[in-house]
Amino acid sequence: MMALWTGQDIAAATGGTLHGSFDADGVAFDSREVGPGDLFVALSGETTDGHRFIDGAVAQGAAGILTERPVDHPHVQVPDTAEALRALARASRARSSARIIGVTGSAGKTGTKEMLFEALDRSSMGGAHRSLKSYNNHVGVPLSLARMPRETKFGIFEMGMNHAGELADLTQLVRPDVAIVTTIAPAHVEFFPDEAAIARAKAEIFEGLVDGGTAVIPRDSPHYDLLRDAASKSGARIVSFGFHEDADVQAVEMIDRPPGSQVTAELGEITLSYRIAQPGRHIVANSLAVLAAVDAVGGDLAAAGLALAELPGLPGRGQRHVLPHAGGELLLIDESYNANPASMRAAIAGLADLRSRRTIAVLGAMKELGEKSAGYHADIAPLLAQADVDETIFVGPEFENLVEKLAGGLEGPARFAHCGTASEAITLLRARIKGGEAVLVKGSNSVGLSRLVSAFVDGDS
Template structure:
């Protein structure tokens, strides 16, 4: 396998000095994730210093270290490792001939990023690259760039933010040929005056577009025109997607079945009939966004359609797990990674389409700002509309929702994820469809583990 980086290339990119020659096949900044042949980047943070874990990284097979102080073992010495990681990402982006896609949005960006990778990898096996996990911040983005093999044909990079100005910096590192905003909704609302301010922050992704680049915008969003205005100074083309027939890429019709949703879509250059494997109306919209990006990037639409049919849910983002109970099985839908009002409504609507008794294990939605209580209480209507038979509410922030559900839906309210994990198994019966969703900081992944392991 061709080396990802030589020590000489690392030193040249970072203005560093190599202690001796070595080659790196990967890049990592978390010592627990270091594998054989990796470059370990010893970052200094507020809580810890990566230089403390150099020995561990080398013992796990790291071929070298990016360090800001001399260490025992092969290394490239730089003045600041965070700046050096940025520089390595910039060098990786500069040397690639890949079509590069940037993805952001309040809801769905990780799922859409994974779907795009599946679409590109199906057409060019082994030559598509994407951000792993949710590495979408000021450290994760340059790391994902630095990990991109030089022979990559399609690169997909997720970018997140919780303050204005963050996306502007990230997109200038990524320099996408195609930039997508999946949707704008109330997420990290504690840091923004309103949704319009969030739309403005999401619109920063267009500032890094390469000349001739394309902006992909959700037509059905109330902030569509605001996003178009943000894209216009930077994009050679602006493409909209959505359910409305006026969108450039839209669904003519869709029929749900046991193997997914059969969709007939109108694109700019073609019509395509395909199946969306994951359930839920929101996945039809996600699929339209994927096709809009693939078309703009010059990818293979037929391969993209096949990839959408084969998609499986990700842990924490729609993975479907069978719970084995003494008298039968139940379905567990793991949406435990994150939540905001828009994603809660979408996944509750999806739960409503499942067979059997519906059980919703819902954690608090964090960082919603001064209207937090109202946003939680407003979930009562979609819970009732989904036909939820039992709701397990997790977190003190869910008290307004508990009050709103009185007399409408049976519920149990517990203070934290540990209490939820202790009770959840006793509340589930064979044939149930169980949704677990909440902000990641609530810790509902532990509830998923308790149910799946039980």
């Protein structure tokens, strides 16, 4: 197989100057993630300078360096390494014959991306590529593109944003054949006047569609018309998905089959019955978007159905852990990576399906909600009551107003406690567990509830 990038390729793509000769089989900008044969991109950030870690990257096996300064290793020197990485991404997209799918939305981006990867990788026998982790921003997207192997058949790229204009930029790099919007919800609402503005910002993904590209949009969304109109202006073929009777890809039946669901979906004249390994109506909706995209790129729908049945939850995004306890096995549901009002609603609703167990919700604050934060956090109380949650631990100062209302008699969880940090939540949860419970851990990543998950799963303090 050919190298991912030769030194000559990199110099030609970036307009840089090659010093020495090298081939690279990977690309990294975090020196801690550099592996043998990688190109290390020395990015200059606001808080750190990647040039400080060049020697360490070489010690870990970096084959060459993309740098703004001369170094004593094989390298390509450029005026701006961030712009050079973008240039490398554009070159990767230009040389690829892969069918490309871009994924955005207020929630479900990473899970949908992983579903798509598993579905298309299975049918192409290892020919799929996707962005790792949540590499969905102005650095992660070009990195993911630059890592795409030459022989890739299907590429899946997650794209995020928290300000208008960001997706318009990213989608011009990705140039998707298919662009998916999973859902619209009040995420990052601190930076937008209303939810419609969020929908308009998400719709920017359609601006990068290739000629004849397909827009996959949620038919159940109140912003469906806005998304449809934006996609139409970009000349896209529009495919809707959801539970709505007019959806092009429609769930006509959904049956709980713990821990997941059995779904019957219709795609035009095609009827497909499949299992999903993960629970929740929102997961079913995302699976419909996956089927629409797989069909649009000419993938194998049967293979997609098999992949959906086998894909477990992701760390921080629904992964389930069964843990031993003297009083009976615990079920810990790890949703610690992200939280907004829509995903919080879906996660709490999932506890209602576990009423055979005592349920505990450890809920971290939802960030970037601006002046509406108190109201969004207060809206959680009736959700907890509806799901019949036995006990809730609220983490973060954003919950202070809700806790005061609960103390004053507002309907909510049967029992509750409030603390300021993840460390305090660990202590509280340990004191409340009797054995046999289902424990939901959900919050924005910055709250740090992943430490709580590690404390129980790995025994970390």
